[in-house]
Amino acid sequence: MRVNSALLLFFGILLVFAPALKDWLYDGDKTWLRHHLVWLMVILCIYLNSRRYSKNGR
């Protein structure tokens, strides 16, 4: 099976930092905003990853 290293790295980091991320997300009165910030970061990651694929001509 082909292993996507970028995805593996992402999920590895997510696993390590999940508890801290959860605490940060639900801390204070900016829960709604922080969720969307994380989402925006994820979109940015996907965008950069897709650009990498396009450059490789795949």
Next chain:
Amino acid sequence: MGVNTSLLLLIGIGYLGILFAVAFAAERLQASNKLLTHPLTYTLALGVYASGFAIYGITGLAADYGMGYFNYYFGLCIALFLTPILISPLHFVCKTYRLNSIADLLSFRYRSQAAGSLAALLSCLAIFPLTALQIEAIAESAKLINESITGNTSEFAREASGLIFCIFIAAFTLAFGSRSLNSSDNHRGMLAMLAMESAIKLLALLVTGAVAVFVVFGGYDGMLNHLHDNPSLMQQLQDRSADEGMRIMFATFFGMALSMPTIFHMLFAENPSIKNIRVASWGLPLFLFGMSLPVMPILWAANSTGFSGGDYAVFAISNHINSDLLALLIFIGGLSAASGAVVVTTLALASMSLNHLVLPWLQPRKPEIDVYRWLLRTRQLLIVAIILIGYLLYAMLPSGQPLSALMIITTTGCAQLAPGLLGVLYWPRGNRVGLYMGLATGTLLWVLWLLLPGIGVPTLAAFNLHPELAFSNEHEWFTAAALSLGANSLIFIIVSILTPASAEERSAAEACTIDDLNRPSRQRLNLASASELGERLTEALGETVAQQEFNRALTELGFTEDETRPYALRRLRDRIEINLSSLIGPSVARRIMDRALPFSASTLGEGEDINFIESRLEHYQTNLTGLAADLDGLRRYHRQTLENLPIGVCSLARDQEILMWNRSMAQISQIDSQTVLGSSLLGLPVAWADCLLAFSASSDSHWSHHQLETERGQLWLNLHKTKSQTEGREELLIVVEDITETQMLENKLTHQERLASIGRLAAGVAHEIGNPVTGIACLAQNLRFDTENPDSLETASQIIKQTQRITAIVQSLVNFAHSGREGPTEAWQSVNICHCVNEAIQLLGLDNEAKYVHFSNLCSATLEVQGDTQRLIQVFVNLLSNSRDASPEDATICIEAFRETNQENIHITVTDSGEGIDQALQERIFEPFFTTKDPGKGTGLGLALVYNIVSDLGGEIALESPVAELNNCGTRVHLLLPIAT
């Protein structure tokens, strides 16, 4: 009914009309139109996922589950985030095998019609509540906006808008979604409409969100102050969001994102290019981000105005600021969202139902029926039926049912297909029995626990559930979702491990698994040619459909009707099955093909279709990375080495199918490898087929100096063979060495040696005969003086004549022996061909007894060769004399000479119009004492002498008989002599 209610309905109808117009205009545009084909247009169209629920119901979900509403968007976003390992491989499989729905995919992968039917049935059951939700959302919003604008609380607006909406959607889907059976680029109009409606609903929600923040709260700081002043809001949000059930909720929405028919249809059936998916992988999350951002502000703003519910919170904002325009914008946004969702969902369900719920039981039997038309009509009927069922379900929904409840029913239902779907990509061990059992269990739990209570049907007492209880208590549905999904997955895994999978299923599993290039085994088709395949197809599908599908497959593969290669016939059969699969589903297509074109029962061993694997690898090359790419590089290196070997290599399967035919083999045989690969040995030209068949059948490992008569002449070959040492492959490797040139050289040397031997023999014989003949001649002379007897004198005279004749023959022999033995002449000089020929003609003219012929000397007076004048005259005298003897009376003998292009030779031809020389005699014509003339008329040394003289002069001589220009009669002698320096 007030005037404003009518106006509201007219606005709604007018907007739907605009959607019609946009779709119509897009259909008129060229398929290559940049705007239509732009990936962002497709991405916006994919926003159809955000249905009417995203406008009216999402606030209800947020009110009940806090940030849990995020899962509605995030499930799909994560699925898109996993595009490289999830969506792209699925896209590849679906496009390769023309699978347009999840039922098609499951049916193909698990090689089971039942799997497809079960998936289609579950999809229908799960999606009907979503359709009902859209109708409910439109009807309720129409009612609310009517109340808001006109103050009229009658139910007319609700009832009328629901019905009009259904009629419009049915008309639109029939007009733009089902005009043809091809599901790809023919739906440009629909895609354009979906893109537009996505833009409008995003605009509506963003504007409402902005109004909520900047008008209701007076700005972003005002909203933060409101939250600060009401800490219970944040506390409530955090409490509801932090619930453990959120994980179940996420898993359910993630499962739905993968297997929901709407999304599946948009991702794989309506999308021609993987590039679109790459853009959508970040574009759609961005779109959904925009849809999600205003949700909480709208809910908080609505609550701040006294609104206590969750659904339709958007109208609380428009009501609060008393803006009819905003209310209308929200209504139009909701209408856009709902209409797009219902159109795509209906199309997906109709296609799925046709292939997996109708066709397995009902197929057009009469041959005169136009199958395409029948399929189209049936699909259109299904479209109407699906919308009708959605409307009926909406009509029977219990009042007060929250929209989120319907969404959850759909989500949990669709998610039941996720385990089987993930198994397609990641678990080849999963089998159909496991899928049936898991899916049936999960579906049963879902129906009893969620679906029936959700639509108001009393469920089994054992569950002790009520519709209002099922969704008011969130733990109830979390439990139902977790149990049904968990049981489904667990049973699928356990049963698959415990039960065996068929070989066919394993093969399909390999075809679908990531990074596994389908390795089809070579099965035999009892067909002689592609045209026979077409005839067999006609019997099964009727003439029109069979001809269209047959021609389509031929065009796509670049084959012709004359194709006879087994490999090509297998590819053709597969292609037709795949094309049919997109029309009628993989199971029915497979059944029809198995009936019309069954594979032969005889197995060909475990041999894989090497040609097909190679062509797939060539196609897949750019996607290989790491070790796979290295291995592919190694494969190419070995393949290239084999190709470039200066010796012919051909590999034969057990059934005599040609698996390899390298470049040298193509050169030796003059048969292109592309035309011969995958064909049977019997498909080769007769000479090669006989030779290779005989050699492969013989017990010999080597054949040396094997003579082969081919169209391009005689070949001499050395053949060697060996059996493949690879386990499971009973193949034969044949190496063919072309030794024709060597053999010809050997033959020539042998011939020359024989001539030389004969020359030496002739010299010896001449010498031995000469002495006694001289004695006899002397004695005969003496006898003439010793007697007066006239009889004796006559006898002496006869003896002298005969001895003279013997002397002439002996002299010829001596001449021949000298010319053949003494090596090349030393009297080199420039010899004018024209003069030489003229002199020879003059000499021949002295013979008055010879028959009369014309000699036509067409040689240029300027051409000169290097040689010996006297010997060349001898050559021409012999050649012209032979030609004269062979020609009829009054014929013309033509002598021509010209300089060979780019060569240092003069080419001289002597052409007569005689009867010609048999092919068999031509080989011996230059041998001494060989003559075709009557006994006593020739010594058989003339041409042998010519041959020797020409060889001595460094030239060549050849015969051409018959001559094509002379109506296949006559003989032409070709002389090549070195040009004078």
